[in-house]
Amino acid sequence: MNCKKIMKKYLIIFALVLVISQARNEKILASSVIQIIGQPQSVSGEVYTPISMSVTASGENLSYQWEYYDVNSGSWKDYVGQIESVLNAPIYSDWNGLRLRCRVTDGANQVACSNEATVTIVKPLEITSQPKSVSGQVGTPISMSVTASGENLSYQWEYYDVNSGSWKDYVGQTESVLNAPIYSDWNGLRLRCRVTDGANQVACSNEATVTIVKPLEITSQPKSVSGQVGTPISMSVTASGENLSYQWEYYDVNSGSWKDYIGQTESVLNAPIYSDWNGLRL
Template identity: 35%
Template sequence: MSSLRIKILWRNAIMKKLLKKIVTFTLLFAIVLGYNSSNLVFAKNIVITVQPKNFIGKVGDQFSASVTAEGTGLSYQWQYSKDGGKSWKDSGMASAKTATYSFKIASGDLGINYRCVVRDSSGSSVISESRKLSTGLRITVQPKDFAGKVGDQFSASVTAEGTGLSYQWQYSKDGGKSWKDSGVASAKTATYSFKIASGDMGINYRCVVRDSSGSSVISESRKLSTGLRITVQPKDFAGKVGDQFSASVTAEGTGLSYQWQYSKDGGKSWKDSGVASAKTATYSFKIASGDMGINYRCVVRDSSGSSVISESRKLSTGLRITVQPKDFAGKVGDQFSASVTAEGTGLSYQWQYSKDGGKSWRNSGVASAKTATYSFKIASGDLGINYRCVVRDSFNNTIITNIGTLNEMKNEDWELPIM
């Protein structure tokens, strides 16, 4: 056998032994790796099940925040940030290494962010969500609407609770769609005050309140309007077709405009009147048959767009009694008669009687009780009764007559005198 072949066989034998060792080592490594992988699979990962919450308090209050996590051999480290979460430092107080972080709030603590780093026995870690410690900032008294005129001193105030409060009043000229910081000196105080100019009418205003932690709260929006008010309300009007109707309203405010309205359904719905006078303080027109029974009112607006509506009034016929019923004297069997004369439209009548001196009244059931002349044959029970008439017009206006009395006629009242 040649020396070359001997060398090749020797080399192959060595390679087989080396390959066997490599395979053996690989198998051992795989077994070890498999064992460790098995351990990793069954190890419990850290999971935060309950995150800490924001905290609101003031200096001297007891702060408390908690975290709940699942894992093996857990440890805790609470951290804080004073730059809004850009950088974090481990808290050095005792509770910072427990699941519940607690301490008495100092002025320097207001506005901090805090979080918790949770570690397990393997060295793995997870960080909770960041939360904020802020003051109990709240507005306790909201500003109010203000009514005034050019030249008046405007004033609005806000009251808030918190630490290190600052104020910035804002105004809006587009109904609250956009806001600008006011530049007047008082705009940075709790009470906003200035002399009203024409351009201020109709503005909305509000206050942004901030505390030392940077938290802020915005007050409710309010409006500066003219001192718009109705000082003299319109009155009811009674008239007939062809009469000149007139109703007036008196109001205080700046740049007033008027729009009279009418309703034909008792005030359920309203329409703007189209007559010329409907845009003036005095509403006037000649009454037509279709106008009877309408309700009317006036909408008054000022230059700021504020509006106020007058009380509703009614146009009715001039219902009135022109001839009252009279007392009647008679005896049983006589024909009783009493009459009433009234003015108005579509009149109806209902005669009533009373047997207790006028304390209570009942509608009479006799046929004539629904006419202008009340008539019946006197019975014994009728003597001494009182009577009256309720008159209604087509608009359901009513008026009641004076009371008459049916007296018993004595013999001496009706016997003829002796000649």
């Protein structure tokens, strides 16, 4: 009986040791399992833009090999030379849609692969047509436009604030075309358009200027005259405005229309009275 009890006791102890040993091995094995804890992120940019992707893994004696998906063979291939946790490279012209991932190996030759990350090539943002300066009277509707090449473009017109010495957003003007009336304080106003693409690249157009012109107005009218044939006469007109030019006209009763009085291109008309001028309208 004593032998059986002793044997049973040792069997129980042996079983306990076996269970403890197995649990310890499982714990060690679990702690040494390789695991990706930080995944690479997709990137976008123009051709030759430097990009960076990274992977983070837990484990011991880790080594890294970045891979790209070869659409021709339908398989993953090593990206030669990219053997760090961080991939640094320029975007090449044939990389649009390229799929990349990182293969991580630990000291026990366990392997884990990261999620895929994709490279997207975006067209360069470029202003292809610039806004043009405009002029007009106060209240006159004006229009300025900008044309740009790129993807997912957004627009924000800006004005130069002389008080702060900086460019500020023209609130509400977020299209490629600016439409607005000329305000009384706009003479010399400088405007431009800031264009942003889907990759947050920014380009600004050239400046365009608003010039206010005075309204054209006749302020002094010519007066009718009388005299004998051959008598010199003078008529004058006064007008307000900018860069004024003048052309005197006479009413031709035969055609029933106004015609240019050749050579009379000043604000004052000087001429003798001709014999057929009686009743002439000027």
